[in-house]
Amino acid sequence: MTSTNKGLWASMVGLDQAVQRAVETSASSSGTPEALDAGHNLEVVLQRHRSAFISLLRNPPKNSNERSTLQRATTEAVILPGHTSPTKLSESFVKEATIISDIFNLSEMSAVSLLNSAEEEATLYPGVPRGLIAVLFYYDSRVSLANALKTLVQSRPGLSWVLLPDNEELSQSIARYLDPVLNVGLVDRILELVSSLDITKEIELLQQNRALGDAKHRKLVLDKFSAVPGLLADTVFCWAAQTPLKKEECRRLMAHLAKVKLTETSDGSLDPVNLALLMALLYSLEAGHLLACEDMTEALTQFSITSDRTFVQDIHKEVKSDQAWETPGLKAIVQLAWTVSLANLRQVAVATQLPDIDAILEDDDAVLDEALKGKVFSFIQNSILSKKNTPLDNFYCQRLHAILSDFIVNSPERVKAMKNRADENSRLITANLRESLQPPTNLDQPFEELLTCLAALYRDGQCGEMVEDFWCPSEILPTTSQPYRSQGTRQMQLFKFVRLPGDYLPPSLFVPYISLLTSLATTPRSAQYVYNFLRMNSQPLSQGSNLAWEHFMTALTQYYNNLKLEEPGAMDTMYRARGTPRGITPQEVQGLLSVLQLMCTVATQDELPRVALCDNTAWAPLYVCTGLLTCAVPLLLKIELINTLAAFSSSPALAQRVWELVEGAGLIPLHEGVAGYKPRGLLVDIEEVECSREEFPLTRAVLKLLTTLVRAGIPPMIGAATRQPGFRPYLDMVRDRIFLRHQSRTYKDSGERWAVAHSCLEVLHLLLTEQLHALPASGSQAATQPPGHSILLDLVQDSQLQKQVLSVLHDGVQILEQHKDVPGQKDLQGSLLLVLQLLLAAQEQQHLVLGASTKPEIVLGVERLLMGINVQSGVSDHLLNVIRIVGHHQELPSHAALACCLLANSAARPSSQSHLLSLITSTTTIAATVRHSFVEVIDHATLGIPEHLEAADAALQLLLKFLELPSPNLAHFLLGYTAEDTTSLRSDLLDAGARGYPRTALHATLAALPSCPPSLAEVAYRLLYQLCSTGSTSAATLRYLRSSRDLLYRTVATMGPPHNDSRLRLLCQGWVLRCVALELRYHAIHQQRSQLARMIHLLVAGAELPQQEPLDVSQGWVGGVGGGRGPLLTLLDAVDLNVEAPPPLQCEYLPRAGELITGCESPSPEGPVVSLKLLHQQLTALIQEGSAGASLAQRDPLQEELELVMGHALLLNQTRALLYAHRHFLEGWRQVVEVVVAVTPPDLIDTPTHHTFLHTLTHDLTRRLLDDSALPALTTQLVSSLLMLVTTLRTLHAPRPHHDPQYISLLDGGACVGQIEFPSSLQLVLRGLVECVAKFRQCGQGVRASTYAALLNYLQIRADSDERTSGDDPTSPVSLLLAPRETQEEQFHRENYEVVREELPQLVDVLAIEAGGGHHVCQVLALTCLSALAALEQRAAPLTGESLLLSHLADHGHLRRLLDDLRADDRQLLALLTADDDDLRPLYVYEARLSLLARVALSPAGARILLQTGLTTRLSEMAALDCRPTQLNLQTDDEFLPSAVQRYRSVLSAALRVYLAILTSLGTDNYSATAHLLRFLAAHSEAFAVGLCVPAVPSLPALEEVALLSAAVAGAAAPGPITPTDPSQLESGAQATRLQQLLLSLLPYVLPESRLSAALDMLPENEEGVNVKELARTATLTTLVAVLNYATARLIQGGSDTRDITLVFRASMDTGPAFGALGRPLSLNVLVECASQVSHHFNVARTACESATAHLQAFEGNQPVEHLRQYVSSALADSASPAAVRKLAEEHLNQVVALHRQQEQLAVHAAESATFLLWKHLEYFMCHAPAAPGSQDDHIGQELGVPRNLTSTEVENLRKQAWSSLQDVLPRLQKVHDQYSADSGHVAFLAAAITRVRRLLVH
Secondary structure, eight states, X not given: OOHHHHOHHHHHHHHHHHHHHHHHHHHHSTTSHHHHHHHHHHHHHHHHTHHHHHTTTOOOOOOHHHHHHHHHTTTSOBOOTTOSSOBOOOHHHHHHHHHHHHHHTOOHHHHHHHHHHHHHTGGGSTTOOHHXXXXXXXXXXXXXXXXXXXXXXXXXXXXXXXXXXXXHHHHHHHHHHXXXXXXXXXXXXXXXXXXXXXXXXXXXXXXXXXXXXXXXXXXXXXXXXHHHHHHHHHHHHHHHHHSOOOHHHHHHHHHHHHTOOGGGSTTSOOOHHHHHHHHHHHHHTOOTHHHHOSOHHHHHHHSHHHHSTTHHHXXXXXXXXXXXXXXXXXXXHHHHHHHHHHHHHGGGHHHHOOTTHHHHHHTHHHHHHHHHHTTHHHHXXXXXXXXXXXXXXXXXXXXXXXXXXXXXXXXXXXXXXXXXXXHHHHHHHHHHHHTTOOOOSOOOOHHHHHHHHHHHHHGGGTTGGGGGGGOOHHXXXXXXXXXXXXXXXXXXXXXXXXXXXXXXXXXXXHHHHHXXXXXXXXXXXXXXXXXXXXXXXXXXXXXXXXXSHHHHHHHHHHHHHHHOOOOOOTTOOTTOOOOOOOOOOHHHHHHHHHHHHHHHHHHHHOHHHHHHHHHOTTTOHHHHHHHHHTSOOOHHHHHHHHHHHHHHTTSHHHHHHHXXXXXXXXOSOOSOOSTTOOOOSTHHIIIIIIHHHTOOXXXXXXXXXXXXXXXXXXXXXXXXXXXXXXXXHHHHIIIIIIIHHHTTSOOSSTHHHHHHHHHHHHHHHHHHHHSOSOOOOOTTOOOOOOHHHHHHHHHTBTOHHHHHHHHHHHHHHHHHHTTOOOXXXXXXXXXXXXXXXXXXXXXXXXXXXXXXXXXXXXBXXXXXXXXXXXXXXXXXXXXXXXXXXXXXXXXXXXXXXXXXXXXXXXXXXXHHHHHHHHHHTTSHHHHHHHHHHHHHHHHGGGGOOHHHHHHHHHHHHHHHHHHTSSSSOHHHHHHTOBOTTSXXXXXXXXXXXXXXXXXXXXXXXXXXXXXXXXXXXXXXXXXXXXXXXXXXHHHHHHHHIIIIIOHHHHHHHTOOOOOTTOHHHHHHXXXXXXXXXXXXXXXXXXXXXXXXXXXXXXXXXXXXXXXXXXXXXXXXXXXXTTTOOHHHHHHHHHOOOOOOOOOOOOOSSOTTHHHHHHHTEEOOTTSOEEOHHHHHHHHHHHHHHHTTTOOHHHHHHHHHHHHHHHHHHHHHHHXXXXXXXXXXXXXXXXXXXXXXXXXXXXHHHSSHHHHHHHHHHHHHHHHHHTOTTSOHHHHGGGHHHHHHHHHHHHHHTSOOOOOOTTOOGGGOTXXXXXXXXXXXXXXXXXXXXXXXXXXXXXXXXXXXXXXXXXXXXXXXXXXXXXXXXXXTOTTSOOOTTSOTTOOHHHHHHHHHHHHHHHTHHHHHHHHHHHHHHSOHHHHHHHHHHHHHHHHHHHHHOTTOOOOHXXXXXXXXXXXXXXXXXXHHHHHHHHHHHHSSOOOOHHHXXXXXXXXXXXXXXXXXXXXXXXXXXXXXXXXXXXXXXGOOOSSOOOOOTTOOSOOHHHHHHHHHHHHHHHHHHHHHXXXXXXXXXXXXXXXXXXXXXXXXXXXXXXOSSOOHXXXXXXXXXXXXXXXTSOSSOXXXXXXXXXHHHHHHHHHHHHHHHTGGGSSTTSHHHHHHTTSOSOBXXXXXXXXXXXXXXXXXXXXXXXXXXXXXXXXXXXXXXXXXXXSOOOOSOOOXXXXXXXXXXXXXXXXXXXXXXXHHHHHHHHHHHHHHHGGGSOOOHHHHGGGSOHHHHTTSOHHXXXXXXXXXXXXXXXXXHHHHHHHHHHHHHHHHHHHHHHHIIIIISTTOTTOOOOHHHHHHTOOOOOOHXXXXXXXXXXXXXXXXXXXXXXXXXXHHHHHHOOOTHHHHHHHHHHHHHHO
């Protein structure tokens, strides 16, 4: 794209950015890809803009064709530059373009491009019209071009600097590019532009065309206009400084400077533009660089001064010409520089071989004379080194230093002559004064001017170490060994110049020379030189020298002694006569002033001279200076005396002396005194002298002294000898006499008001921050109230100080809002900064006085005061003033940072922020301005300047703090979430400029993220996470991040491994990962499948999901980035789980250092943080207390140990912060992993790639958790992720659903023939889980619970499989690794057991101990894990009689402890059932415990051990089993906790299942097992008897309880006759017989077609996915089978012979009502009805099963979702997705099929039992009853009331009735047999029984 297409402004800005980027990257990181890319881009851009540099700042002229095209654009579409399609323009746009074209004489299309750019960037200038933005862009484009040119010129290789030291190739390339530009007249063009750019005319032009906006716009425009000539002049200077200009360019510069007038400036100084041009000329005329070149021949041909043979002649002619310059001083300095150059050329004159060179060199004295006549030194001092121009640029200083020093070195005779002439003038002046005559005024003083010029050049240290060239260390410090600058002839000559005056200076040269020494002492080393130089002159051999410290101090002491007055006595009055003190001349005053300035400078720069001066008892400078302040000395002298005291007070030890002297001298008034007696001290001068003069230098000096003294430390008992001790008098003077009155005073210089305010605020801030806490007093002295406490009290209430502080804030902001330069600008800015610091410090410390205040109605707090009324404006706008400061962040970034902090603390409350938000949104202008202020603060973070980064950080912290408040809040407004009415939040976010949407802080934050440093990036990412996690902003934020920038995806895609040593990097990555977790959750909730799959694919495989392919993850996820591991695995591998702790602290002198560190800790989100400031204070106090009276050598070890302790505390803070960063990062990683695992859809997760990922991640995670070097504080965070992963693995390896036989498994991408279903990595995971259980056994309960749960989930993999795959099945996978006839599932369980077996003893011990005394959750999980281990052992070794788990439990007493714990469970369960207790945890523990016992009982050995260990005793003693609730308080639908009945049923069911397991393993023919069960049933017979009945209101829990009780009672039937011998056994037998009779009585009520069955039809078929009706029907059939089983067991109990059977049913076929246990026995008709009804129910269940199977097989097709909703609960169908509906429907149908198949089995079993009972009874009654009148006793039959003897008539009637009743039943039973046996291959027992019955009835 060409520059034209980009537009004028965009093209120039792009050029400048390309240049700056190339130079910066090459200078900092040369050779990197970034630097190479920037260099290549620079070459392209420079070639494109070559014409722009050649025609520098020449606008493309106006064009009639372009104007006509522009005019047509209002009515028809035209093609404009930069546009590919025709465009139509509005009339206002065309009019504005025409105006801009006319204003700047610019082509119309360029004006159009400016307006287009203005429209595009309008969001950067809210409220500014398009035309004004275009005007600003015009000037900005010129600045960009000039700045680019200057940077390019600076980058060239040359003499003065090397900008690109590591990229010489780029530097040479730039030089080759620029050389032709210079040759085409660049200097001429720049001089032309400099001369023509008149800001007055430009302002007039802009105002005429209304092209200037408000004050801010006006300042921006004028600043940019003023910057252009400065940049152009700097370009010429940079060119000349690197490579001197040619002769013609130098002549043009001289011609230009000849026309410069100093009257254009107010103070006669040289403006910066012409100063740069002058320096360019001076650098071009320099010849000194020739002497520094090694190869003289090459140097002579390289520079114009020697290579151009006419250069010296022509320039010399120009310099000597008589043509007058407008400013003679400019010509004089050029002549001086040329004189110096000629002197340097003289040394190489032979080599140059220039024509007439000798004559020219001999003419240098004449040129010098002309320069001196032009007052060159005065011109340099007054015009170049003026206050406006200082400090000078370093390269300007170097050139001036070179000129003046070369002049001194090369012309020593001339300098000596100047010195002699100065001596003569001094003698003449002295003689005139002796004769009382006026000295002549026309004396020429070049030497004095030289001294003054040098003093001005080196003043304030602007020349740095250049001043050290004037000192020769070997002459001053011959014994020193310090490294100094290299000494040479030049340095010796300059040192001789310093020593030129000798030992005595004439009076006229004293002040200039002392001023020069003062300027030469502006570095620490040079200050030592000056001190030693004057000290050498103070030796006895230098008696009479006036250049010695001895002379200076003697003069000061003598002056003090002459002025000293004695203090008036106690009886003195004001009428006492006083003598007139002796005075001194003004010349002496000037001398003393210069001496004091020298002393002040030396004391300020270095401590050694400072201490040495004060330690000389003969001099006593502190005493003398303090004493002079009490005397009647001139005001200027007092000022310098105070400044000198301030300089000496920089040392704390000296400051204590100054405190004593100031207090003793009474410089600060303590009381008003008697009537008519004015107070002494400096206050008189301040209030009387300075106020009348309207100048306040003494005030500022006093404040400076107090600042230095306070910074050094206030003595605790200051003034205790003469008054109430404390700092109060000084505070009163600063606060009440100066600060509170400073605004009402008048000032000759308006800027001095801000200087006074700045100094006062500095003192107050120091007192508030450093003197807030009272120091403990020693001895009997009482601690005084610290001055900071008084200031704090004033600032938190409506005091005069607080009003004055807010007034300074208001006035300062009003001046800033004018956007003008005012006098005292720096002091104004400093005052505002201190105001903000003062308010912020008071706000942070106000809790010290608010809580303890006795007048809470007075103390308000800073927040409330800032919300008060502003007296000056009449409205409550203090907070608005603070916000306005943020708008000036570009020039005041530190102020903006403090303002943000103050706002965050002041308005971060609902009431305060509502007030602030109403202030901001009161008008649209204020709202737009405030919003954009914060946007710019964040935008400027990309500059990389520390102050701007701090401001951006404070702004983001403010947003974070406000986001915690109720919405809408200020953060929502600044971030763009508030709607137009500001009372609600938007649901969408837009890009800046879209539909008028403003640029917000969110846009700025996102734009700054790529380039901001880690410290700011961490806060930005935290802000994004806060927005993503808050409900009111989450959806809008996530949508915008994805739609506009795709930030999270791109960040994760480019995220590298974690920087384990970078706390900020870890925090950033942690916030990003948390945001990604929220993004995944959002996609899952809103069912955004494509976005979800894309993000998951990136996290898992590390590659972008192909968009052109269908969303088939089995194809899209394979491969990744070169088969990479993906970010999740990469981050887990790279993160360091070990943070090295600091070594233990070992102290010899501070044994309590560890306690002090602990005491200084304060809580924070990152953990305990040691307050280093408080620790240092306590350590310092401890050392001072312990080293009182110790020498300096004895204090050094204590100081070293203090530094050691501080270093340890700092390292401790850093380690804790790094540990927190690691935890934060791992928490983010954990959230992402868990969310990925939780939200991945089943069809996406069921792929080989994802399987591999999950197996790998789980294995790697267990490996990292078991790392010995890993910290538990880090690893324990990841245990929950391990649980989630193992749970997912369990789901992955769940049994596949059975498909239709026609289903082709080869087409399923998830399961292929021959695929290994259980990879070997699972055993590695199991091994890691087992080791984790042992490793984390001492961790918290949450970690232990997660570990146990993970192990449990793993052990549950395929643990509940209904059937095993047969090895003979031809469709099963075949593997050569499998044992013969061993399936993959069997191999998996076997290998798992082998892994567990290795660590089984330790694992069982941990789990058993946890099960006995851990937390309830941990107990349940541990018991369940033990149960799962027992199940694994039973599955893995089914044929092995030995059980390692059982043996360990029994041998180590764990099993007995488990049984003993039942007593504690009983007490807790009893309270749960009887009391109003909702704590269900004991119930869960009890159920888990008995579940484990039931699992153990499933093996015969386990069952026997349980019975031997006392299981029956413990369960029989349980009182909870007897506490059956009498009232059935059934739970309602809206209750969550189970009712008392449900709790009891849970308790009962768990116990019954244990005994049923025992019966299952030992068999019902085991007398011991039956006896224990009978004993258990008898112990709780009363409660069990209540439950052994058909419920009046049938429910599934009640029916399941009846089924369990029935099974238990039926199992308690003894296999043979029991002869009890113990009376207790007789009672147990009676209770058991009662339960058995109740069981038999249930038979008529549990038939499939009884009244109960009709009630079951009312139960729901699908209640939350559960088929309640069919489950209840199955429970009823189970009860029926149990009753029939019991009847069968009783029948055969008597013996195998039919004659010996026990009769259960009476010989009757009547159809009357059935009787229960208290009535007659049931008739045989009940069995007939049972057989008939179960045969019918078999057919019903079979039909329902076939129907459900058919529906299930139809799932292979594409049935509509609406058709499937009938199988789903209505509560779930409405909200579930189509995939979820399909899954729920499939689960429901599978459940229906399983239930009906179970009912088929139960019905066949019931039919067999009923037919068998019927056959046996009929056989007895028909064959043996008539012939058995005297048969053996039938005790049970008698108990049941069944007669054993029948008459023949009764037998015949029975046969007839039976034939009639069974005529239809038997065929149905036969049909049942045929159908069931045909499907299952069942043994033909039912057919045999039917045949026997038929045979009985026929015969």
